[in-house]
Amino acid sequence: MKHITTYLAPTILLLILLLGSMIILFFTGNPSPQNQLIIPVVLKTIDTNMEFWQVVKNGMQVAAAENGVSLEITGPWLESDIEGQIEITKNIISGHPRVLILSATDLNKLVPLVQQAKDLDIPVVTLDSGVNSDIPVTFVATNNIEAAQKLTQYAISQISPGKPVAIINHVPGATTAIEREQGVRKILEAEGKNPILGTWFTNNFQEKAYSITMDLINTHPDITAILAMNEVSVIGAAQAIEETGMTGKVKLFGFDNSLQEVKYLERGVVQATVIQKPFNMGYLAVKAAIDAVHKKKLPKFIDTGSVLIIPDNMYLPENQKLLFPFIE
Incomplete structure (x- = not known):
């Protein structure tokens, strides 16, 4: 009897701790990996030699980390591969994602897929290169x-x-x-x-x-x-x-x-x-996609700005930051 009593108190304490942890998890709503928002991104090109797109992706990754979402970035290797981008986008839409970020290789040829996304209640955020349609919830780009x-x-x-x-x-x-x-x-x-x-x-x-x-x-x-x-x-x-x-x-x-x-x-x-400001472009596109999932109203165009660089101003500190953005 004494032997049983020796282990009874720690066992009861352990059960209380486990029960308390379950209650905390229930009320705090700790998200499981299965419930994490996954944002598919279809770029015009995934050519790693294009520094512009590397910086866009860096901005996206920072926004994703800050907001606890996951990115799936894809696209054709060649920016001229319109048909390749169409096939990639078709496959993504068929998986019924909660949102889609798209940088269109062609103004008109991607419109049917944007319409298809709308029919499936998938909000589309266009990035850098838009489409000839009012369907996207917003367009994040340079003017x-x-x-x-x-x-x-x-x-x-x-x-x-x-x-x-x-x-x-x-x-x-x-x-x-x-x-x-x-x-x-x-x-x-x-x-x-x-x-x-x-x-x-x-x-x-x-x-x-x-x-x-x-x-x-x-x-x-x-x-x-x-x-x-x-x-x-x-x-x-x-x-x-x-x-x-x-x-x-x-x-x-x-x-x-x-x-x-x-x-x-x-x-x-x-x-x-x-x-252009590609880091801002990527960052704001992800933020817009998250807002779209939560049904927040977005402006139809988000201007990420541009700066003219000439020999007389290229060494100014503010322009050096733009000329040499951080790339992972």
């Missing part, structure tokens, strides 16, 4: 028309009147490509000082931007400037300009801020670049 106008206004202050310019763009059908070209043309046509030779598309291949620039320099010896609409276009064009000894003679104005672009800016090959 690309405004950013391109800002770039072009600076460009025309740096080039000689009467000399032609060219536009090198990335993927036809992407809203970023469409809107940036609109912004460029609006300023150039309004000023009427520099004829536009035309628009050439790279399909997001650096070597294509390089060959386009080589052809432009060879066939248009009086060309005075190139406006390149994304990171890949800028790097390819800069490489051709530098190799042909045309630095400063053919001025280059672009978008984004990869390390290579910054080096070209320091060497005078690039005269200006518009920096």
Whole structure:
């Protein structure tokens, strides 16, 4: 009897502790892994060489960690692989996620899938590149028309009147490509000082931007400037300009801020670049997706801002933070 009594008190104490823990867990509602919100993200490209998208993902991961949600980030390797992105998005929608973040490779071709998501009560947040539809609950992006106008206004202050310019763009059908070209043309046509030779598309291949620039320099010896609409276009064009000894003679104005672009800016090959805020873009897209799941009202457009970087301001502390964002 004494032997039983010896173990009885600790056993009762252990049962009380277990019961208390169960009560605490019940009332605090500690989430199980099965109940954690999983946010699927379909990007235009998962190419790890694209620094812009690495920073976008970093912003997303910070927002996810802060809010206790999980991300499943996917997309085609090539930004020009529209059909590949369509198949990826179809598969995700078929799994009935609670929300979807989408950066569309094409303005129109992704619309049917966005409609399908709506029919299944899946809110869609578009990121960087939108779709031709009012269905997405919000669009998190740079105001690309405004950013391109800002770039072009600076460009025309740096080039000689009467000399032609060219536009090198990335993927036809992407809203970023469409809107940036609109912004460029609006300023150039309004000023009427520099004829536009035309628009050439790279399909997001650096070597294509390089060959386009080589052809432009060879066939248009009086060309005075190139406006390149994304990171890949800028790097390819800069490489051709530098190799042909045309630095400063053919001025280059672009978008984004990869390390290579910054080096070209320091060497005078690039005269200006518009920096988006990709960390903010990724962070705010995840926050918006969480709000959409909880049925919170969102603005139709969340402008993440842009900054024009030129040699005179690139070393300012606030701009150095934008030029060299933290990438995991």
